[in-house]
Amino acid sequence: xxxxxxxxxxxxxxxxxxxxxxxxxxxxxxxxxxxxxxxxxxxxxxxxxxxxxxxxxxxxxxxxxxxxxxxxxxxxxxxxxxxxxxxxxxxxxxxxxxxxxxxxxxxxxxxxxxxxxxxxxxxxxxxxxxxxxxxxxxxxxxxxxxxxxxxxxxxxxxxxxxxxxxxxxxxxxxxxxxxxxxxxxxxxxxxxxxxxxxxxxxxxxxxxxxxxxxxxxxxxxxxxxxxxxxxxxxxxxxxxxxxxxxxxxxxxxxxxxxxxxxxxxxxxxxxxxxxxxxxxxxxxxxxxxxxxxxxxxxxxxxxxxxxxx
Amino acid sequence: xxxxxxxxxxxxxxxxxxxxxxxxxxxxxxxxxxxxxxxxxxxxxxxxxxxxxxxxxxxxxxxxxxxxxxxxxxxxxxxxxxxxxxxxxxxxxxxxxxxxxxxxxxxxxxxxxxxxxxxxxxxxxxxxxxxxxxxxxxxxxxxxxxxxxxxxxxxxxxxxxxxxxxxxxxxxxxxxxxxxxxxxxxxxxxxxxx
Ligand code: SF4
Numbered sequence: 001x002x003x004x005x006x007x008x009x010x011x012x013x014x015x016x017x018x019x020x021x022x023x024x025x026x027x028x029x030x031x032x033x034x035x036x037x038x039x040x041x042x043x044x045x046x047x048x049x050x051x052x053x054x055x056x057x058x059x060x061x062x063x064x065x066x067x068x069x070x071x072x073x074x075x076x077x078x079x080x081x082x083x084x085x086x087x088x089x090x091x092x093x094x095x096x097x098x099x100x101x102x103x104x105x106x107x108x109x110x111x112x113x114x115x116x117x118x119x120x121x122x123x124x125x126x127x128x129x130x131x132x133x134x135x136x137x138x139x140x141x142x143x144x145x146x147x148x149x150x151x152x153x154x155x156x157x158x159x160x161x162x163x164x165x166x167x168x169x170x171x172x173x174x175x176x177x178x179x180x181x182x183x184x185x186x187x188x189x190x191x192x193x194x195x196x197x198x199x200x201x202x203x204x205x206x207x208x209x210x211x212x213x214x215x216x217x218x219x220x221x222x223x224x225x226x227x228x229x230x231x232x233x234x235x236x237x238x239x240x241x242x243x244x245x246x247x248x249x250x251x252x253x254x255x256x257x258x259x260x261x262x263x264x265x266x267x268x269x270x271x272x273x274x275x276x277x278x279x280x281x282x283x284x285x286x287x288x289x290x291x292x293x294x295x296x297x298x299x300x301x302x303x304x305x306x307x308x309x
Numbered sequence: 310x311x312x313x314x315x316x317x318x319x320x321x322x323x324x325x326x327x328x329x330x331x332x333x334x335x336x337x338x339x340x341x342x343x344x345x346x347x348x349x350x351x352x353x354x355x356x357x358x359x360x361x362x363x364x365x366x367x368x369x370x371x372x373x374x375x376x377x378x379x380x381x382x383x384x385x386x387x388x389x390x391x392x393x394x395x396x397x398x399x400x401x402x403x404x405x406x407x408x409x410x411x412x413x414x415x416x417x418x419x420x421x422x423x424x425x426x427x428x429x430x431x432x433x434x435x436x437x438x439x440x441x442x443x444x445x446x447x448x449x450x451x452x453x454x455x456x457x458x459x460x461x462x463x464x465x466x467x468x469x470x471x472x473x474x475x476x477x478x479x480x481x482x483x484x485x486x487x488x489x490x491x492x493x494x495x496x497x498x499x500x501x502x503x
Contacts, residue, residue, distance in 0.1 A: 059330070059473065063434055066471075070437035082436040083372055083386030121383055123372040123458045132345070134457070167389045167413065167435060188499055195491045199484055200389050200413045202435040249498055253491045258412065258434060260475060261487045291436050 015155055017100040020303035022108045025157065028297045028305050029112025032161035033088060034120055035295040035307065037080050040071050043230040044206075044267065044292030051204055051257070051264040060262030064204075067257070067290060082291050085122045086163030088113045088144035091224070095154025098301055105157065106146055110139050125166070147220070156298040162227050168201035168289040174219055177281045186211060186283050187246065190269070193285035194250050199259020202289035206230065207250060207266045210284040211239075213274035218282035225270035226288035234271050243271050257290075267292075312471040318363025319407040321427035327474045329481040333431065334470025338449070339410065341369040341462030343388060346453065347396040350404075358452040358461065362405035367433075368393060368412075370458040373448065380448045385464065386438025389413040390430070398422035410472060412436075414484030420476050430476035432483075433469075444469040 040048075048071075052064040074081045090109050094100060117124060117138045126143050127134040151158065173193040177185045190209055197205075208226025210218040233240040246269040256262025267290070276282060296308040315323055317337030327333065340359065342350075349355045372384040390411030397419035400406040407428050409415070412435030415423075423429060433441060450463040475483040 062332075062471070063473075066434045066437050066440060070434070070440040073443060074439035077439065079439050079442070080372060080384035080386075081439055083369065083384040083438040084388070084436075085372065121372060121374045123370060123384075125370075125458075136457070165436075170389070170392070191495055191498060195488070195495050198413075198488055198491070200391055202412065252498060253494050255487060255491050258432065259414065259487060260432065260473070260483050261490070289436055 014097050014099045015301035017098060017301050021100065021299065021301055022104050024299045024303035024305050025105055025108035025159070026112040026115065028159055028299050028307070029090065029109045029161065030116040030119070031307060032159060032295040032297050033113055033116040033163060036161050036163050036293050037082075037085060037122070038074055038078055039295065040074070040081055041229070041292050041294060044290070045071060047230050047267040048204070048290060051267065055257070055263050057256065057262045059260060060257045063257045063260065082165065083123065084165040084167070085117075085125045085138060086165050086293060087126060087169065088138055089147070089162040089164055090144055091147045091149070091160040091162065091227070093149045093151045093154070093158040095151045095156050097153055097155035098157060100157065102148070109144055109146060113137075113139050113144050156300045158296065158298050160227065160294060160296045162294050165202075165289055165291060165293060168205065168287040171197035171201040171287045172219065172222070173285045174215060175283050176215060177283055179279065179281050181281065183242070185281065186242070187249065189283040190246050190285055191249055191253065194253055194255065194265065197287055198255060201287035202291070203255055203259055204257055204264045204267045204290050206288040206292065207246070207269045208286040208288060209246065209269060209271040210282070210286070211271060211273040212276035212282060214276075215282055217274055218284040219286065221272040221274060222284035222286035225272040226286050227294050228270045230268045232270070234273070236273070239271050239273055243269050246271070311468065314468070317365055319365065320363060321407070324407060324427055324429050324478050327429055327477055328479070329474055329477045329483050331474040332471040333474060334468045334472065335365060335410070336467050336469070337465070339365045339367045339464045339466050339469065341367050341371060341385070341464060343368060343370045343459040344393060345456045345459035346461050347393055349453065349456070351396045351399050357404065359463065361400070364406050365408045365410060366400065366406055367410045367464070369462070371462060373458070380451055382442055382445045382448055382464070384438045385442045385445050387412045387433050387435055387441065389435070390415055394419055401426040401428050414482065415476060417485070420480060420482045420485065423476055423478055424480040427478045429474055429478055431472040432475040433472050441469070
């Protein structure tokens with residue numbers, strides 16, 4: 001991933017998305033938003049179980065035990081894992097084998113978000129930044145946030161929903177470092193951010209790191225990295241090695257579950273990078289809490305939808 | 310482990326014996342508050358509609374369902390306390406609050422206020438709302454509905470816990486201890502490998 005050329009032309013035999021497709025995108029948005037709130041992804045569950053087994057501090061073990069128990073209760077009762085319904089974000093990968101209308105997709109995602117909010121009595125966590133007025137829909141001007149990527153040849157639209165919780169999102173950091181700071185500067189930025197974040201983002205976290213690009217790109221890459229599946233590595237071997245090193249270093253800080261000390265501060269450190277200007281080396285950090293809020297689905301031209309389990 | 314049982318309203322004598330690292334569980338009434346509620350009370354000086362002497366506050370904004378003229382809890386969880394830190398001292402001093410339940414911890418001035426007034430900060434696991442909601446028996450009353458979802462919520466809880474005493478009334482904060490330790494380790498890691 002990450003290395004395909006962006007923007008290959010839609011193939012001449014691409015399927016044309018019709019009304020059934022946009023209806024299905026709306027339904028998928030509603031289903032994925034809810035799923036991301038009531039379910040914990042399998043890789044995150046497994047990592048939490050391993051952290052519990054490994055933990056040597058009795059207080060932290062007890063806290064991790066409550067996290068595991070909480071996941072069981074949410075499973076049994078099909079209820080929200082955490083109360084924060086987040087800021088809805090959709091990451092899209094549009095296959096070039098599909099002709100679609102981007103504005104209609106954005107509209108369908110908004111309607112799906114509002115539908116899930118209404119039908120499941122979800123708390124509206126979204127408001128106007130100046131008046132603080134809450135429309136009670138979990139949507140508003142420029143929300144849901146939508147990111148587009150493209151997949152050469154694919155005949156579907158992939159939708160990754162991330163209702164980003166505020167405790168972890170508030171712990172976002174950006175530094176425009178000079179080139180001379182090198183890899184040591186990246187390492188320092190990540191570790192200092194983890195200490196600064198401390199207990200706030202509900203550790204153990206998935207630490208997302210963006211390196212390079214422009215300032216806005218760099219923060220977006222950090223967020224993108226934080227929602228990557230645990231166990232996946234950056235395809236560039238140099239960067240993948242850095243991920244491993246950073247994970248070990250972050251866990252040596254001893255911040256631990258809930259910031260009350262212990263062996264596991266991070267379940268993973270993921271890095272996404274982009275080429276950058278010769279004069280700087282931007283580093284961004286964005287935290288994903290232990291919730292691992294995300295759900296993915298694929299919608300085809302005729303409206304057929306698969307939700308990843 | 311259920312923890313030492315506490316019943317609201319709390320008295321100073323209930324809290325002074327507690328030490329950082331103890332576990333407790335709460336039964337009785339807990340008031341849910343958040344940024345908008347606290348700004349109204351502390352910044353705009355609006356008198357709270359309930360008596361907060363001996364009260365337990367929970368940093369939350371729940372998911373609820375309206376049934377007739379009542380609300381039922383769907384998901385009651387806990388939000389980060391740190392950003393509401395500055396409200397703590399006035400709540401203890403002027404309103405007689407005795408305990409705050411939250412996640413993420415409070416800062417030095419709140420640790421000092423808790424020492425001075427005989428109050429504690431109790432950590433509940435952040436994000437564990439499904440678990441937390443099981444201990445909420447009912448929403449007894451809701452005040453300031455115009456702030457939805459950041460109203461002043463009155464919950465009845467039973468055996469809410471185990472909750473960790475992470476800031477006690479003797480100036481001890483587990484958060485400060487871990488943070489200081491992390492800063493020391495950070496210096497070691499940067500000095501060693503940078
Ligand atoms: S940081 Fe995550 S787990 Fe913690 S309260 Fe927010 S959304 Fe929930």
